[in-house]
Amino acid sequence: MHIVAAITGATGAVYGITLLRELARANVETHLVLSDWARHTIELETDYRASAIDALASHVYSANNLAAPIASGSFRHDGMVIAPCSMKTLSAIANGYADNLVSRAADVTLKEKRRLILLPRETPLHEIHLENMLKLARAGAVIMPPVPAFYHHPTTITDIVHHTIGRVLDLFAIENDLASRWEGLE
Ligand SMILES: Cc1cc2nc3c(=O)[nH]c(=O)nc-3n(C[C@H](O)[C@H](O)[C@H](O)COP(=O)(O)O)c2cc1C
Structure with missing residues (x-):
């Protein structure tokens, strides 16, 4: 399996980092932008240097490299995840404004009818954010804000992050035990 992963400059870099770690554990080949x-938020929010994130991926491309393989629809992959996705990148994708490799790879993913999963992060949301999300949902993207659940009684940030990333892996049918599953009431 080949997955394109992008991290943008919304808060929550830990979601993208956790995704990369779990995809590596599942032996999925990753293509990272x-x-x-994102390079700033990674260093502001986590103990990682941005350069160390590259080591978690199978292939890494510069955001300015619009000639990278993932910029073309002819490159075959199983889907793309942007975690977290800023409102700026969300807007670029919703409006077909592919001026960097994140928005171009997402644009190509949509046009090739491959799975595009966005973890948009902002609050509160204004009408333009919501319209952009609706546009993208209508174009086939999965809009999956990293909103925590509490029914599994999370006690750490890791519990909260794992739950969301487990649900992302579920969308690709990648076996995982990150997301505790609701068993229903007796
Ligand atoms: C610490 C920090 C947190 C940020 N959090 C958010 C956020 O949650 N959502 C958002 O849309 N932008 C956020 N931003 C602003 C984006 O980084 C900014 O709009 C940037 O242009 C996004 O570009 P990119 O999508 O190419 O990464 C944040 C910026 C900083 C420095």
């Missing part, structure tokens, strides 16, 4: 602002 970090936006310029």
Whole structure:
């Protein structure tokens, strides 16, 4: 399996990092792009240097490299995840404004009818954010804001992050025990 992964400059870099770690554990080949602002948020929010994130992926491309394989629809993959996805990148994708490799790879993913999963992060949301999400949902993207659940009684940030990333892996049918599953009431 081949998955394109992108991290943008919304808060929550830990979601993208956790996704990369879990995909590596599942032996999935990953193609990673970090936006310029992701490089800042990674260093502001986590103990990682942005350069160390590259080591978690199978292939890494510069956000400015619009000639990378993932910029073309002829490159075959099983889907793309942007975690977290800023409102700026969300807007670029919703409006076909493919000026960097994150938005171009997402644009191509949509046009080739491959799975595009976005973990958009902002609050509160104004009408333009919501319209962009609706546009993308109508174009086939999965809009999956990293909103925590509490029915599994999370006690750490890791519990919260794992739950969301487990649900992302579920969308690709990648076996995982990150997301505790609701067993129903007796
Ligand atoms: C610490 C920090 C947190 C941010 N959090 C968010 C956020 O949650 N959502 C968002 O849309 N933008 C957020 N931003 C702003 C984006 O980084 C900015 O809009 C940037 O242009 C996004 O570019 P990119 O999508 O290419 O990474 C944040 C910026 C910083 C420095």
